[in-house]
Amino acid sequence: MKTYDTIIIGGGRASSLAKKIGALGKKVALIEKSSLGGTCANRGCVPSKLLIGYADVIRNIQASERHYISSKIENINLKEIFEDNNSFINSVDESYKSRLNENVDLYRGVGYFLSNNVVEINNEKLTSEKIIIATGTSPKEPLFEGAWTSDDIFPLKKIPSSISIVGSGFIACELANVFNALGIKTKLLVRGDELLSNEDEDIQETFKKEFSQNIDIEFNTTVKDAKYKDDSFEIILENKDKSIKKYKSEALLYAIGRESNAKSLKLENTDIEIDDRGYIKRDDFFETKAKGVYVVGDAAGEYMLQHAAAYEMNYLYKILFEDKKEPLNFKYMPHAVFTSPEIASVGLTQKQAQEKNLDFVVSKTSWKASAKAQAMKIDYPFTKFIVDKNSYEILGCHMIGPQSSTMIHQVLTVMYIDNDIRHLKEMLYIHPALSETLLPAAINTIKDIEKRK
Structure with missing residues (x-):
């Protein structure tokens, strides 16, 4: 069994925390099951906003008439756009890895608990008095075989000519705006009659009006069935009045929320508790019911935003290594939706x-x-x-x-x-x-x- 000063499970934003702890001369085990950098850098905030950059340029050109300027988009090189985006994604892991120092041992695979202070990874047992859980979340699984989640978009292996997106939150709206702007036939499928339901009602009303001018949206609709056949989905929609609509879409993407990754940790072997949503419980100092085991970021299910996770990582560092005595209090938590508008x-x-x-x-x-x-x-x-x-x-x-x-x-x-x-x-x-x-x-x-x- 190897002994470390700190074990960190999850190499997203917490990889920076591993680097900081290692810089103190302490031995750190960093466990990551896929690419370093986590959801934000690989499958979320960053690659999606890079695509939104292209969408913004296209929207501005399309809107030039209101400035008495006639313009025409002669070509949108989708191949180059997605190759550029995929190239960035493919560079993320090595970029984050290069920032680690000699005191950080990187383990690739799924780590899980054998007891409160023992973790197993690839048949190897690690122990520490300080264990930090930063395992984040994953997209909720699609209801139909072959359908995508946002994890399948980044990197995108095949560019569809048409796409249907299920959801009404910020991920669904951001991706619908991107694909539509890029000239890919896009339909947004919304179960109710609202978009961005967590926003202020006046914002919701204006957003729905403006967004609907660009995006084909089916409100009050559920996907009753979707079968992938001959390189496209045959989709059956049911409206709230029970009317049925059938159509074809080359891709079907579900953006219906995210869920905890805690199941992979085998928390039943510990004193750690989870809430009724499956997220890990913690106190005001990020500590779980297991002494010396902490949870930060989306894994706690509180403020599931990258800037909140980064702030929590820095604050936990101060608690553990700078003797910070006060609990973190997020008095104000800002957010943005990067779409049009x-x-x-x-x-x-x-x-x-x-x-x-x-x-x-x-x-x-x-x-x-x-x-x-x-x-x-x-x-x-x-x-x-x-x-x-x-x-x-x-x-x-x-x-x-x-x-x-x-x-x-x-x-x-x-x-x-x-x-x-x-x-x-x-x-x-x-x-x-x-x-x-x-x-x-x-x-x-x-x-x-x-x-x-």
Whole structure:
């Protein structure tokens, strides 16, 4: 049996944690069943956003008429686009491996627990007083044989001429936008009548209206059957009124959520507990019920976002090796949806604020006052603030429009340092930068508050 200072199960974002611990001169065992870098670098955030870069260029060309410019896309070289994307994915593992130092031993395979402090990998037993679980999640399995998940897109081995995507969340919407923009016949299949149901209702409404202009969407629809035959799927759809529709699609992709990878860990051999969703339970310091065993990132099932996982890794390092005494408190957790239109959000939705019986005001402000926004010649972008009526604290901020994911960081800065919307009113903005749209949004919100006092 080999003894290590730290064992890490999962080589995604936690590979950086292994490097940091190894730099302290401590021996680390890093266990990864596939490519280092995890879902984000190999099958999620990064490769999908690289594809979205192509989609954004195409969308801008397609929209040139509103700027009185006639343009034509003569060719979209799908082969080059996906080869470029696949080339990046194929380089990820070696890139992450090269960052590890001599104190990190990399084990390839599925690691699992024999007891609270013993892990087996490839018939070899490893032990440590500190074990970190960072095993992430996997896409929920498709209901029909031959259908894809997002894991099958990256790298994409065969470019389809048509694709049907099942789902209504951000992964489904981002991929539908990409494939459609690239000229691949795309249909989005949605069980209900909503898209991005976790977003604020005003954001949902605008997004659905704008997104539906580009994407063929079947709402209130379920896939009753799908059989792969002669290089395509024969799909049978059932609408909520029980009507049936049949059609063919070369590819069928399910983007219906993700689930815990905890089953592979054989946690029944330990004191570690899981919740009713299958995610690993932990305390405020990331520790499980097994002393010295910690869980970070998506494996805990809390904030399943890459930036949250990275933050947790850094914080756990401080707890274990810098004697950090305070628990991590994510007071605000931002996110974005990188599609067309783009969305960014932080804090409570209006519905959530109402459910909490908070005393708040809501202000929804168009970006039209900004010359920079006017130059885009689109009408839908807006910023929505939900603000405490008494303290001026920003409870939630929701944006829809180009560069929303960048613009919201200005709001985040105020929220993290001294959460008072009046700072957004008092600060000096570059005119007419797009961020200046936050000024009338803040002014309108403060006016609404003062009217109610």
